[in-house]
Amino acid sequence: MTQAAVVVQDLRVDRLGRRALDDLTFEIPPGQITGLLGPSGSGKSTLLRCLVGVQRIRSGEVTVLDKPAGSPGLRRQVGYVTQSPSVYRDLSVGDNLRYFAAVVRARTADAARALEQVGLADRATDLVGNLSGGQQTRVSLACALVGSPALLVLDEPTVGLDPVLRRDLWLMFHRLADAGATLIVSSHVMDEAARCDRLLLLREGRLVADDTPESLRKLTGTPDLEEAFLRLAERSEAAA
Amino acid sequence: MSTRTTLATAARVLRQLRADHRTMALLLVVPTLLMVLLRYVFDGSPATFDRIGQPLLAIFPFVTMFLVTSVAMLRERTSGTLERLLTTPMGKLDLLIGYALAFALTTLAQVAVASTVAFAWLGLDAPGGVVPVVLIALADALLGMALGLFVSAFAATEFQAVQFLPAIVLPQFLLCGLLAPRDQMLDLLRWISNVLPLSYAVDGMTRLRIDGRFTGHVAIDLAVVAGCTVVALALGAATLRRRTA
Numbered sequence: 152m153t154q155a156a157v158v159v160q161d162l163r164v165d166r167l168g169r170r171a172l173d174d175l176t177f178e179i180p181p182g183q184i185t186g187l188l189g190p191s192g193s194g195k196s197t198l199l200r201c202l203v204g205v206q207r208i209r210s211g212e213v214t215v216l217d218k219p220a221g222s223p224g225l226r227r228q229v230g231y232v233t234q235s236p237s238v239y240r241d242l243s244v245g246d247n248l249r250y251f252a253a254v255v256r257a258r259t260a261d262a263a264r265a266l267e268q269v270g271l272a273d274r275a276t277d278l279v280g281n282l283s284g285g286q287q288t289r290v291s292l293a294c295a296l297v298g299s300p301a302l303l304v305l306d307e308p309t310v311g312l313d314p315v316l317r318r319d320l321w322l323m324f325h326r327l328a329d330a331g332a333t334l335i336v337s338s339h340v341m342d343e344a345a346r347c348d349r350l351l352l353l354r355e356g357r358l359v360a361d362d363t364p365e366s367l368r369k370l371t372g373t374p375d376l377e378e379a380f381l382r383l384a385e386r387s388e389a390a391a
Numbered sequence: 392m393s394t395r396t397t398l399a400t401a402a403r404v405l406r407q408l409r410a411d412h413r414t415m416a417l418l419l420v421v422p423t424l425l426m427v428l429l430r431y432v433f434d435g436s437p438a439t440f441d442r443i444g445q446p447l448l449a450i451f452p453f454v455t456m457f458l459v460t461s462v463a464m465l466r467e468r469t470s471g472t473l474e475r476l477l478t479t480p481m482g483k484l485d486l487l488i489g490y491a492l493a494f495a496l497t498t499l500a501q502v503a504v505a506s507t508v509a510f511a512w513l514g515l516d517a518p519g520g521v522v523p524v525v526l527i528a529l530a531d532a533l534l535g536m537a538l539g540l541f542v543s544a545f546a547a548t549e550f551q552a553v554q555f556l557p558a559i560v561l562p563q564f565l566l567c568g569l570l571a572p573r574d575q576m577l578d579l580l581r582w583i584s585n586v587l588p589l590s591y592a593v594d595g596m597t598r599l600r601i602d603g604r605f606t607g608h609v610a611i612d613l614a615v616v617a618g619c620t621v622v623a624l625a626l627g628a629a630t631l632r633r634r635t636a
Contacts, residue, residue, distance in 0.1 A: 205478060206634065207636045226480045231478050236471075237470055237471030239472060240470070253396055254476060255479050255480060256393070256396075256480060
């Protein structure tokens with residue numbers, strides 16, 4: 152049995168005077184794509200921020216690759232892509248990539264490889280600010296791929312992308328997972344859930360489900376994951 | 392600390408500045424034009440131009456670097472790039488020293504243009520030589536950068552960041568001894584001016600002009616400015632939090 156890539160134990164987070172995450176306990180297996188699904192405002196981004204160690208937490212433990220989240224030893228192993236592209240809009244695509252390559256101590260050749268992975272190899276000299284929103288998101292993603300991290304934490308990386316690009320990115324995510332990387336991808340679009348190996352369903356800061364898409368369908372008796380999510384949400388409400 | 396990261400950061404900041412042609416032009420040209428203006432405002436009293444011209448050569452970079460840094464750092468904070476950088480192996484010192492290197496180079500260019508015009512063309516007196524003037528200007532620019540970095544943590548918007556200029560810079564300008572000699576100020580104001588770093592930059596420039604050479608006193612003034620820069624940088628570094636609410 153391989154050890155979990157991420158272990159979260161009794162995690163509680165308060166934000167702006169409200170409980171943002173409540174009593175979360177789960178594990179994320181390595182070498183797989185785990186989807187973090189839930190409506191907007193359910194705490195997805197906050198949970199991802201906990202995994203990369205930038206979120207102040209109230210209580211609980213977050214262990215990533217056997218170390219406490221955010222510890223210095225993890226900073227070369229974890230790649231993080233925020234929801235809005237965090238890149239320099241006043242620099243070219245290539246300059247952004249080369250800069251983040253230097254920061255994560257990767258080789259300059261990795262910058263070209265990462266651009267290739269997100270399908271932007273021909274835009275290296277373009278100013279990021281002149282690109283479309285979806286392209287900026289991909290530049291931001293490439294800047295995380297440049298260091299070939301063992302764990303990739305992606306906050307809604309496919310928002311605003313056309314279906315072909317979305318499919319291509321998901322194929323790339325699967326190639327990364329096949330090569331041994333662990334991916335955690337948040338989304339509020341249920342059709343992306345089917346592309347994940349495992350799903351975490353979050354609602355109002357609480358975990359509603361933690362299972363494979365297959366057994367979620369079985370458990371709820373519906374082939375449609377959106378419907379499955381609705382039924383689980385109703386059940387958790389009835390229980391509360 | 393990593394030399395590669397530090398140098399890459401300096402190069403990145405310089406690239407951002409260079410890509411912004413208008414800012415670059417304003418940085419290089421405005422101090423020089425103001426010196427020209429000053430020269431003709433005091434056309435009737437060249438002694439006054441000599442008295443305040445040199446200190447102003449150090450105050451211009453202080454003001455511009457304060458502004459540029461506070462806005463640049465605010466952008467790093469609001470665009471998410473700072474949070475991203477802090478999840479990487481980059482040390483806070485790498486970031487700060489990278490910024491300092493980039494702005495020191497920019498200041499050198501700015502001071503080179505302004506002092507060339509002032510000394511060679513406008514006839515500004517430089518009894519202590521040009522090199523100490525450039526040294527003090529450089530120290531002042533880095534002080535402005537360090538203060539800008541620190542206050543950027545307290546600004547949520549660019550409007551607020553810009554408003555810190557009159558709040559932090561103007562009082563220092565009024566009390567630094569340029570408008571009225573510090574020893575003729577009310578006691579309370581003199582005490583305040585004693586703890587404001589810009590006063591020491593102006594004192595240094597004034598001593599340089601009066602003594603006509605780089606004395607131990609000037610070195611002490613320079614050291615005070617440098618010391619305040621280090622303190623402000625340390626305070627600024629403390630505002631770069633890896634973990635936030």
